[in-house]
Amino acid sequence: MFTTRPELLGTFGMVASTHWLASAVGMRTLEAGGNAFDAAAAAGFTLSVVEPHLNGPGGDAPIIGHRASDAHTFVLCGQGSAPALATIDAYRDLGLDLVPGTGHLAAVVPGAFGAWLDLLARYGTLPLADVLGPAIGYARDGYPLVRAASRTIATVAEMFAEHWPTSAEVYLPHGQVPAPGTRFTNPVLADTFERLLVAGGTREEQIEAARRAFYEGFVAEAVDAFQTSVAVRDSSGRRHTGLLRAADLAAWRATEEPTTSLRFAGRTIHKTGAWGQGPVLLQQLAMLDALDVAAMVRSNDTLALVHTVVEVAKLAFADREAWYGDVPDVPLEALLSPAYAAARAALVGPEASEGLLPGSPEGRVPRMSASLWGSRESADAGVGEPTVSPLGLSPGDTCHVDVVDRWGNRVSATPSGGWLQSSPVVPGLGFALPTRAQMFWLEPGLPNSLAPGKRPRTTLSPAMLLDDDGSGVAFGTPGGDQQDQWTVPFLLRHLVGGAGLQAAIDAPMWHSSHVPGSFYPRTHTPRGLVAESRLGTDVLDGLSRRGHAVETTGPWELGRLSAAGVRSDGMLVAAANARGMQGYAVGR
Template identity: 70%
Template sequence: MTFPTRPVLTGTFGMVASTHWLASAVGMRTLEAGGNAFDAAAAAGFTLSVVEPHLDGPGGDAPVIGHRAADGHTFVVCGQGVVPARATVDAYRALGVDEVPGTGHLAAVVPGAFGAWLDLLARYGTLPLADVLAPALGYARDGHPLLPGAAAAIGTVADLFRDHWPTSAAVWLPGGAVPRAGERFRNPDLARTFERLLAEAAAAGPDREGQIEGARQAFYEGFVAEAVDAFVAGTPVLDATGRAHTGFLRADDLAAWRATEEPTVAVPFAGVEVHKTGPWGQGPVLLQQLRILERLGIEDVVRDAVARGDDDDPQGPLVELVHVVVEVAKLAFADRDAWYGDAASVPLDALLSPAYAAERAHLVGSDADGEHRPGAPHGEWPRMARALVGARAAATAGVTAAPAAPGLGEPTVSPRGVTRGDTCHVDVVDRWGNRVSATPSGGWLQSSPVVPGLGFALPTRAQMCWVQDGLPASLVPRTRPRTTLSPALALGDGHGFAFGTPGGDQQDQWPVPFLLRHLLGGLDLQAAIDAPAWHSTHVHGSFHPRSHTPRGLVAESRLGPRTLAALAARGHTVTDAGPWSLGRLSAAGVGPDGWLLAAANPRGSHGYAVGR
């Protein structure tokens, strides 16, 4: 197999890696202007919301994990907005809605990304907001080359825009036509929104932090909140139910919300500590997998597979590596479905304990398991969502639900705008050793209509909540939907790296072989990113309509035909996804020798690392 596709970038000044070359360049520009990693991550994040509009928007969500090198402070900035105060289970049922639709006003939550970037800048940045926001404003005003994925998404939902979402048609169908991939695309309304936010910031006074707070108030308590309230409350829009609804989000929901700083959740693995968000997101599911894999003694299998170049031998270690990683993912994600969420207490210490990992490791057999097996980490069995209980019964009976589509982390979009598996990612390290990993997403152009005059859409993350009482991920006002967004840091003694990927439920699957090959197998960051990838579709999807494929395994063909056949012989339902198709990983950090490092995914052609 031929990898890596490019060298790991090495330097001493700064590194940025992201899912779009313009965002990486903007992050590096910010470092060159004297900013630190926190300034650069925010500048890149704002830019991603403009240049990857089918994956992210200014009204989306943005969990961020940061590490301040001066004192070792590692933290999460939670930019996941909450469920509106009026969005109760009874309110949905009164509308005849048993599942939150994946599109439209009913799924709208508080937009958290803008507040998260402002919070990161105020606490840890150094540059004025105007400098950090200027590149994104410029791309909105002057244009950027429209990505093929964005053009395809617009084309898929063009009739929805024309017939039902006129505010979206006005922005995304210039002159009434679907824009072509690569053409210069402008969003004048968004540019004017950014300009007005900066004007409000400047009016708050000369102080940097005061200006940031002025912009926050303009967004969450001023003209943005007022426009959101008027549109969501006053304009019914067609959604995935097939009917038009107004929504529950109001100005007071925005005013009551602020981004919060929280501790990370971490476990030791292979000489580093791997840091994730709390279980209001799916991040700890990666930590559970690492715990179980460590218990299973995966190190020897990884080293043998890497030493043999991941050769296509049906009796070789690669077959065992893929099989074990997939079976462990099934167990960890079953726990995610049963125990994670913001609406109830989560037994996280028990879920991450070595004793529980040992208990779960005993369930990994030599053949693919078709069961959905959440555990009882503190001696109590979970109360499962009705839809998952039904899916478990169907899987046991051999019934296959609609498969989740493989992909790079680009969205799977229906003509009604229902979207799965999409987001952006950025990693930054600066010359002082500060590191940031961020996964901005939501506010997708195809899933929610543009708010009139603002040029952006709202996040539809409430679709991840269950319209059922008593579950950790139940729909409960002012709680966070259990997001799939999952940035990460791996930190050692003076070294370590930020990493992550888009991909919905795959955001904590694709990084597992990457970490194993890098931390245990000795591959460098770029080679570990480039190596053939896979994931399980036995895992229940977090997005409407929650599809899954019992025993499903999606794999890149570079694993080899005999390896894929051997996995099928073990009971996996194998889908060959092509040679370069899965994941959009990137990473940036500090090596054990002190060099700054960065690497980015070659799949999909627009992820790049930059640095010096």
């Protein structure tokens, strides 16, 4: 079967990510004697420099890791929490019914940098200077600016010039939008990274010193000063100061947590807890299992398969809206039970369904936002994470990296947030803050209602697939609400259809835009189904006849998956997405 690039095989190590430079840095780290955890952090730091429109050191980064020596699989939560001052009343008093998608009021504690440090402290082997060094080099000496970054800067250039001067200083050199391929530098960010490196002491002491400097030192002080003293324009069309304070950063730590898992096709799939949307993938797989999806895959009935997968997604994401959040009483065991999955799967009919239909696990009554299912429709159903500027829609997105080393350690990480187009650069730091508070509801009593110290229900969703013999892959994709949709056909093709990783990534993709958007202004497309044209006219027309509002994209536009892991014969394997012409896998 033809694939866009070879599926890599080797014995030493593999790195796959959404940017070729990050993949190269990760492999360099493995070659220098580091393990998968060192390599993932090095790649993650590099992504925060070379894809500033997709993530930053002040963003968010959930991580799933697997330590091969004792089969320990874990989640590191790099999702920052809401400020202590961030109450529903605080936003209501400003006349807001949604948290703005940009600017100071959307800020939560930056979690990405702390998560990478925590991964290094717990599981890494190399000094922080070695791991952070390549990112410093790219920030100081420059890197080729990708076309998407240049295009993103162009969409917000006027806003930068008029309203966000600190961002203009970094991203509009000489007052101009940098052209694609330009050697772009961010020396202020390089200075920040270098200030975080403290000489002397053990490796662990150096990492802790960097954490303190970021969360309790000069970084926290700069964030506090900017949020309190400078009002900036946001997507409400007005200027606001912020609610994030140095004390919020000092109180936050990355945490290690158990994964949430499900058996499917004889393997175990690991995701985050319900403070993220990760379990929604597991719910979909449980329902598809109840519907005998394997028979659909084996029969090559693409029309039935796509229809069924989309209808199952609608049910699972309705449950996400009703039940998921950073609260202690999410009924995850019931939501993932075979009996509940079978009952939900029975709702799938031959026609596209309307509305939102959350279930009632354990007999509990679901509750969703009163404004969730309004008349708003998405302006661009193919956008992964739409962050909105005062001048219009400016698509944001996410990064992903997967690593496996020669010992079988694996990492899947999905860094995002701190987008250049969503929050102004903090003076003297060279990076922006995360804007994920926009995912909270300003209505009390919901699982994802805003509360001080609470994590927003993130869409960031790394994943780990493991077999009982220790084989399996780290995998994931950018894409906001689509992350846990695009991985479904990938897994079905790979686990049920027997396709290799690269073939499963390259095959045509689709997703439902009927599911509610998690990002401001919380749009949706009723019965919407977005599909690559490669699905074919017969399938697309058949879906329309079943009542789906089909939007056809170009042949290579949906999904940006990558994967890296261990085959059952012990060989290492990796694959990466060709869409967007940035992602790459390397290894030997």
